[in-house]
Every structure is written in C-alpha cells, then in structure tokens.
Amino acid sequence: MSRSTTFSSEESPSDESHVLNHSHADIVLRSRDLHEFKVPKVYIIDSSPVLAELIRSHSQPPNTAIPTNSVTLLPVVSLTDSGAILISLLSFIIPVSPNLPSTAEECLELLWTAQKYEMDIVLTRIRDHVARENPPMIREENAFYVYSLAQQYGLRREANQAARLTLKVRMSIGDLEAAGKLDILSGALLHELWRYHQRVREYLAGDFTAFMTLGAGARINFRCIKLSSSDVPTWLNDYINSIAVNPSLFNLSEFHMALTRHAVPTACHLSRTCQSCAVMSCNTIDTFWKALSDVVQHSIENVSLNSGCPCYLI
DSSP states (O other): OOTTOEEEOOOOTTSOOSEEEOTTOOEEEEOTTOOEEEEOHHHHHHHOHHHHHHHHHHOBOOOTTSOOSSOOOSOEEEOSSOHHHHHHHHHTTTTSOOOOOSSHHHHHHHHHHHHHTTOHHHHHHHHHHHHTOSSOSSOGGGHHHHHHHHHHHTOHHHHHHHHHHHTTSOOOHHHHHHTTOTTTSOHHHHHHHHHHHHHHHHHHHHHHHHHHHHSGGGGSOTTOSSBOTTSSBHHHHHHHHHHHHOGGGOSHHHHHHHHHHHHSOOSSOGGGOOHHHHTOOHHHHHHHHHHHHHHHHHHHHTOOOOTTOOOOOO
C-alpha cells in the first residue's frame, strides 16, 4: 500500500470510520451513509461491468450541498451500499491489504455485493480469503442461519456449503423446533432444505449398497457371529443403513456405540457377544472408517440445492 493512500475501517468518534484516499484518485464513490472513497476509476471499471456503466452514465459533478468531510473536487458516483461494505469491497479491488468483515452476515453481504456488480475475479478472491478464515465463516452452529441468508442473497455456493453442514442435524420438526431452527427458516427454504436432505439420503442408500457388497464394508470381518446375506456383520449393515435414513448418525461416536452394543456382553445377552468384533484392531476400524467417509463424501458432493429454488434477494 502506498504511503500516500489512506485506508481505514476503524471506528472513530468523528464519524470518519471508513476512509480511502488514493493518491491517483479521479473519482469518488459515495456510500448510502455518505462515506466517500476517492479511488482511480480504472480499478473499478476493470473489475465490474456494472459499475463501469454506472460511472459512464451517472457520474455527478461536485455538489457542495451534500455534506462531506472534505471538499470534493472529483466526479461523484452514489451507490446504495454501506460504507463498511464498500471499504471492504474496495480492499479486494485496489492494491491494499484485503479487509474482510468480522461477521458472517457482513461477509455474505460483501459476497452478494461483488456478485451484484458482476465482479467475478473479486468474488473469487473474497471467497479464497473467506475459505482461509479460522474459525470458518460457515460452521455447524450457524449453518441454518447462513443457509437462510445465503439463499436470500442468491449465493448458491455458500448456501450449498451451509446445507451440507445441516446434514449433521436431525430434520424432524420436533428436533428443529427444540433447537430453535424453525424460527430461522421460512417455509419455502425449509421445504427446499428438506428436499435436499431427501436427495442426499437417496444417494447414500445407493452408494452404500455398492459399498457393502463390493467395497471395504464387505471385507471388514468375516468371523462375526452374525452376518447379513452379503456376508457383512449385521450390526454394521444396520448402522450403515441407519445413516442412509438419518445422515446425522454419521460420526465415530455412533459407530463405536453400535459396535459396543454388538460386542460388549450385557446381563441379558451374555451368550450373544461377539469376541471377533470385540477385538477388532484400531487399524481395521480406521481403514474401514476412511473408506466409509469417502463414500459419504462422494454422495454428498453429488447433491446440490435445486437451481430453481425460491431465492429472495435483499
């Protein structure tokens, strides 16, 4: 960043929280909350055909009737975006340090703004920085909320990423209501998410059939005391089928609970314990779990939200 370029997004009492004064500026972008950004228009025109047309057709001469923090001597283009979003967007256009917003809501708005202005390269750059955030922008605890916002903004990639994380939650009305998820989603978005879960379950069922007859599932333990018709331990067959019905059961804890119920003796079933499965090696379990994870990942990656979904742009 050049020393003659002032770039700040810090809060300040003087209401100068968003400032960008480029030394070679030849245009001013004014936000809806009257923050002004003096920039070289070549960066803007090269980044966005939408803004390029706007600059050509709607540039205003200086207007001292509009209050500003300094005397404006350059053509002005007024935009409907907030100063906070604009300064973040500009940080991915002008050669300065990228400045991601601090909240998921603002990050999604930033992505939508770049998409709205048809800034394909900028959009890719923002997504690359978002992907390297730690903790991630989209997490299990905010997946339903991000899914709803991403759908409203028409951000298909983020909506799909969030939808995949919702697979870790049971989709029954009772479970969703208890977790407070029904207050987050509209009826239309909830219906689409339910259909997405249904398609994932259908893919899982088909892929699991091949996995259990031809893949690692068919080779895990021939010595189990109770095998299915495919020569797979019945407890394992039942567990995998349960994932196809409820993908939230796909985790190592549920797997080990299923194994324990089968292999560990109980007061009622001392004679039905399986010593072979009880002494299954960690290496065998790890190999199987990796193979199963690959199948689940493959199934999920083959399913996306319908392109014709109801998306309500803000």
